[in-house]
Amino acid sequence: MEIKLTNLAMDFQQTKAVNDLTITIQDGHLVSILGPSGCGKSTTLNMLAGLYKPTAGEIYFGDKLVNQVEPEHREIGMVFQNYALYPHLTVLKNIMFPLKMAKVNKKEAFERATEMAKLVQIDHLLDRKPGQLSGGQQQRVAIARALVKNPKVLLLDEPLSNLDARLRLEMREEIRRIQKEVGITTIFVTHDQEEAMSISDKILLMRDGTLQQYTTPLEMYDKPSNLFVSQFMGNPPINIYKATVNKELKRVELKNSNVHIPLLGNVDVTKFPEDVIVGIRPESFVSETSSKELPQVSISINLIERTGRDTLLSGKIGEQQVRALISSKQQLGNVEELSLYITEFTVFDSETENSIWYFDGEGAQ
Numbered sequence: 337m338e339i340k341l342t343n344l345a346m347d348f349q350q351t352k353a354v355n356d357l358t359i360t361i362q363d364g365h366l367v368s369i370l371g372p373s374g375c376g377k378s379t380t381l382n383m384l385a386g387l388y389k390p391t392a393g394e395i396y397f398g399d400k401l402v403n404q405v406e407p408e409h410r411e412i413g414m415v416f417q418n419y420a421l422y423p424h425l426t427v428l429k430n431i432m433f434p435l436k437m438a439k440v441n442k443k444e445a446f447e448r449a450t451e452m453a454k455l456v457q458i459d460h461l462l463d464r465k466p467g468q469l470s471g472g473q474q475q476r477v478a479i480a481r482a483l484v485k486n487p488k489v490l491l492l493d494e495p496l497s498n499l500d501a502r503l504r505l506e507m508r509e510e511i512r513r514i515q516k517e518v519g520i521t522t523i524f525v526t527h528d529q530e531e532a533m534s535i536s537d538k539i540l541l542m543r544d545g546t547l548q549q550y551t552t553p554l555e556m557y558d559k560p561s562n563l564f565v566s567q568f569m570g571n572p573p574i575n576i577y578k579a580t581v582n583k584e585l586k587r588v589e590l591k592n593s594n595v596h597i598p599l600l601g602n603v604d605v606t607k608f609p610e611d612v613i614v615g616i617r618p619e620s621f622v623s624e625t626s627s628k629e630l631p632q633v634s635i636s637i638n639l640i641e642r643t644g645r646d647t648l649l650s651g652k653i654g655e656q657q658v659r660a661l662i663s664s665k666q667q668l669g670n671v672e673e674l675s676l677y678i679t680e681f682t683v684f685d686s687e688t689e690n691s692i693w694y695f696d697g698e699g700a701q
């Protein structure tokens with residue numbers, strides 16, 4: 337089922353929790369709603385669920401306007417952070433519960449519940465009570481219960497937040513597997529950018545109730561719409577420098593330092609504002625380049641941390657802090673000063689903080 341939101345808004349007294357949100361979620365997609373705490377993720381989800389009535393705007397499920405449709409008639413399944421299982425009921429009875437409420441006959445309810453239990457791989461635990469299960473297993477039960485009525489939409493609000501790191505990883509792969517197997521349109525709320533990157537078809541990134549960008553994970557990472565998006569995505573975070581544009585020499589000059597980066601390739605610098613912000617991801621530094629003539633900067637190194645596949649260099653570029661992530665295959669020795677190439681960077685207007693140009697190696701010879 338395709339979902340369409342048009343100019344959706346939700347006000348609580350003074351708080352504009354969600355502001356003029358217009359997006360389309362494709363049938364069968366998994367879309368993450370991502371953003372810091374309090375940005376309006378749960379409010380958006382609760383409007384989709386019908387638990388909140390929007391202050392303005394429309395929600396369409398397929399062609400049908402559902403603003404006035406009660407939650408129990410929206411054909412949605414919901415999963416929360418705290419599982420919300422019935423502690424006194426067995427796993428089987430928890431999963432069967434929505435069918436019992438819908439007065440589905442017992443035999444059919446049993447069959448559907450066991451089928452769902454198989455799908456989420458807890459069919460060996462049917463007689464246990466929730467208290468006798470691990471967090472990951474409880475969340476599997478909650479997912480089975482959410483799916484047992486064959487809903488058209490699955491809504492998950494930070495479902496992995498209560499799990500430890502290893503289980504979180506396992507369960508996010510599981511959620512993706514189950515979602516693909518069932519083919520259900522799914523909205524997944526999280527504040528964890530890595531989680532959103534790893535499981536989503538598209539990410540909807542919010543800040544203070546306002547949509548920042550809605551696109552695929554890779555596009556959001558490589559082509560952030562603004563400074564906030566670029567800083568929210570990625571760990572270690574993107575390196576950010578204030579700079580001025582030298583239009584004559586076609587380069588950006590980092591403030592308070594002697595560092596400049598040429599603007600190579602097909603770029604119209606006359607349209608650039610005077611003051612910009614340059615964002616360089618840690619992994620956009622490389623120590624070797626095969627053929628291309630890339631911008632090159634000198635980094636004085638304070639700390640080298642080898643973490644298996646990657647080596648994290650911390651140091652200074654001019655007077656500014658820099659973090660660079662390079663392949664551990666590179667031999668560094670005991671260098672204090674290192675010349676690195678920059679393969680990609682983004683230029684932001686320092687006033688609006690919107691992106692104005694992406695250098696992606698294209699145009700470099």
Ligand SMILES: Nc1ncnc2c1ncn2[C@@H]1O[C@H](COP(=O)(O)OP(=O)(O)O)[C@@H](O)[C@H]1O
Nearest residue numbers: 348351353371372373374375376377378379380
């Ligand atoms: N029922 C409510 N009454 C008043 N304010 C609320 C209510 N629910 C959420 N808010 C406010 O709306 C904003 C967005 O909240 P929420 O959607 O829960 O954020 P998130 O899920 O992204 O952490 C916050 O400022 C929050 O305090």
Ligand SMILES: [Mg+2]
Nearest residue numbers: 374377378379
């Ligand atoms: Mg929330």
